[in-house]
Amino acid sequence: MSWNCQFDIPGEINLRALIRNLQELVPCSVESENSLSRTFYDTYDWRLYASGRVMEELRINKNTATTYLRPLNRTTAQACATTTGQPIRFLCDLPQHDMRDRLAPIIEMRALLPVARMRCRVTSLRLLDKIEKTVAYLDLEENRLASASGRHRGDIIRRASVVPVKGYVADARRLARLLSENMGLERAGSDMLITALAAIGRKPGDYSSKVDVQLDPHAHADVAGKVVLRRLLEIMQANENGIRQNIDSEFLHDFRVAVRRTRSALGQFKRVFPERAVNRYLRDFQWLQQDTGPARDMDVYLLNFATYQSLVEPSLRPALAPLQKFLRQNRDTQYRRLTRALDSVRYNKLITDWQAFLDKPSPGTSTLKNATRPVVDVASERIWRLFRRAIKTGGAISDDSPAQELHELRKTCKKLRYMVEFSQSMYPQGDIKKLVAALKQLQNNLGDFNDYQVQSDVLQQFSEKIHARGTDGPQTLMAIGNLVAALRHKRESAREAFYSHYRKFARPRVAARFQRLFRHAANGSRDDNMQ
């Protein structure tokens, strides 16, 4: 239904009286009165909200709950699932109805976390026609916000929601009209989710892994650089808790991306920050990157496991079970190690010092060549240089080139992508989007090539380790061998596809766009680069 059919019920209106008044106007009966708890769910990075959906669980008692998925500001559910016992966390906790199919492409591997809880009393009324057929529902709700501990607090939010019945939309509209015209109810300004979040001081979308900073093109490079780096630190800190609690794989992923971006920014903003500090932080963040690597690797192998299974012959698939077990055990060990790293003195000192470094006001004058230049000039210069390096390295790759050369190109492209993303606010959005899209395709190809290479080698090593433990049969060795062969085959296909991806990236139109946006500044004139 394309209209908002939720109404606010003002405090002075008595619900009983409202029902009585309504019953005088139209035939309707009370269907049920329930006390329940309502929990809104979303992923940590608000994927449901971003896709315009709301997921809410209505729990009648400990054992019975129904979870609904509906569009934001609408009362009609797109899908619902009845679950028993445990709350839903991952896709696999949902019963096999289409709710799972709908959610899968949106939330993927992310965990669903409760974002707001309410205690709720719902009186459901049915609007009836002449033969007492239900033609619309009216849910009258009294919601009281609950804190995370479950203790009640806050005001009561009262709502009336008209829920249409298929094929009887006119009746639902009539009911909605009645509520606004005869009963004087006002349409609700925002979805219950938004209202609930606002009451606990939260806003949907309060976490994102994007470096969406707004930079003033004229700002000194050292000031603007710190804006970017501070945002990256914010992302790292926002994910720390999720890693410690081992909620899902993406906390560590976002954390590591932020670390990698930090290293890249430090390396790229040359002669912007004092060399000694840069070297120290580069060293420490490299340590952090390496220390968090093995845990992420295990996450990646486990996330890919379904794909791995599809790559081996069906008869050998069950034989991959020891590999999965090995990966899970290894992941647990690595996560324990990771938590120890996050608790270490070195990490805590790094973060405290880094925070202090970023908070220290920039001096305004500097002997460093780039520190006080406008950031747009420094960024353009770096981007233009990285682009030319990418073209040079990529153009030199032939069938005889060793894998190392593709790896070098991959690294350059990554640096280029990060620099473009950090600086995106200073250039026209449309241009940046197109450049990122062109770059992304090439990066995906290079990433695939690298991943298949690394994964086939590492899985081969795992196979030897599993074999040494003596927990597998020859079938498992064969299955992993089969998988390694399939991955090597895919690596070759990725390598073959490289040329076409590279040609697309290096085509004159893309090069001209890079030149137009970034080269001028690199040559000293900067005015036409600004928005």
Add this chain to the structure above:
Amino acid sequence: MKVLASYNIKGGVGKTSTAVNLGYLAAREGARVLVWDLDPQGAASFYFRVKPKIKGGSKRLLRRKREILDTIKGTDYRNLDLLPADFSNRNLELVLDHGNKRRRGLRKIIKPLRDHYDFLIIDCAPSISLVSENVFDISDALLVPTIPTTLSLRTLSTLIDFRVKHGLSDVQLLPFFSMVDRRKNLHRLIVERPPKKLSMMLDSYIPFASEVEKMGVRRAPLATYAGHSRAAAAFEQLWDEVKSNLEKPRD
């Protein structure tokens, strides 16, 4: 979406009450269910208090793409919708009987439903015809309520032969005894020892009960007004057995 058809060549065996009650139970579990009343008599529509009328009749329904979604009516139960009957369903045969895909005419029609429902339960008219063959074509399983009498068993046997002869073995046959009167010797005998040919007979059976007949007066599924009755329990058991059969891997 799983498609179930409540079907029998004979009339008055409990097809409609099967479609309505199983549809209700599935919806109560949270599945999104559509009951399609294909019987021109419109008994399922009557039970759900929906007018047995489709705008433009069955002809328009079958000829226009996506028309089916606009024809659906919600029932008194959330998650449970109905595609009402229409008197023109009696001529469905003629509408389907054209072109070289005459046995697959319904396939295209139900395509838009797949995104919207977990179960489509069809209440068929008693007969064996081109419409039935179309129903077999789209169904995952046929629920065949069978009264434990000699003639009914003979009809079931005819259906089994027909299914084999026409190469329709893709559709799972789920016959069960219905309207079982334990006071009658013959009923007891047949239910306890069904003929060998009917090894696929489900264990659950529906007893003959006045509560079931009252569905016509209450115009509602059994569980809504006689949830604790023996017949209601029998439908629940039947639904569980149907579900576990649907989940079984098939050769």
